[in-house]
Amino acid sequence: MGELANCPQCGELFVKGAISVCQKCYQEEEKKFEKVYKFIRKRKNRTATMYEVASETGVEESLITKWIKEKRIHPSQAPNFNYPCEKCGNPISEGKLCPSCTDTLRKNMTEEADVKQEAVNTMTYYNVNKNK
Template sequence: MGELANCPRCHAVFMKGTAAICQTCVKKEEQDFQTVYGFLRKKSNRTASVNEMEAKTGVPEKQIRAFVKQKRLHPSQFPSLDYGCEKCGAPIQEGRICGSCTEEFGQNLKQLERNQQFADRIKEQEKPKAKTYYSSEYDSFE
């Protein structure tokens, strides 16, 4: 059974289940999607920018970009659609982060690995050498 929650959009109380927003907002979101999709279906509008779509449909830019991020609208079909990189906000058409941020993460991971290897070498050098003791057998103690 769902839990009682407030809708993050309209702050109405609803039973939170599979949807994170109330039924009224779900219907409004679907209506916005149909409006944007209907606009983009016209051949002359397929290359419209997100700002042009917002101006002509009345659907907020944030919602249009959310449709792209949710893969409800595909940039392969509509080339000027994009959304922001989760790290820097640069416009991207797929994934969660842009190429430059991916490269930066890779460099940081390599540096972290080098630092860890260096720390392991230092630790190994500082480790005390094991001392070996030898004893001789005495047969004369009988």
């Protein structure tokens, strides 16, 4: 079951569920998506950058980025679409982190797991006999 929330775009009260905006704003987003999708489907526009698509269609880059993250627009459809990595800001075309940040995060998580495992292996337990 959804929860009541205010639409982040217009402030209207709605039940938040699968979509994160009210129905009216969702329909507006869908119209914008169709506009962008039709634009990038044309052969001559497939190599356009996100900036070029945004300026030609009038759709905000943040919305286009949202659709890429939701996998509604795939890198194969628009190979020149890039947006910043959420950690370092380097340009990426899919996911939230660049390969470098992903590797660093994976390495840190492995090191942390090794430290925790070592701590478990070196624990000493004492038995206290209260009868003495």
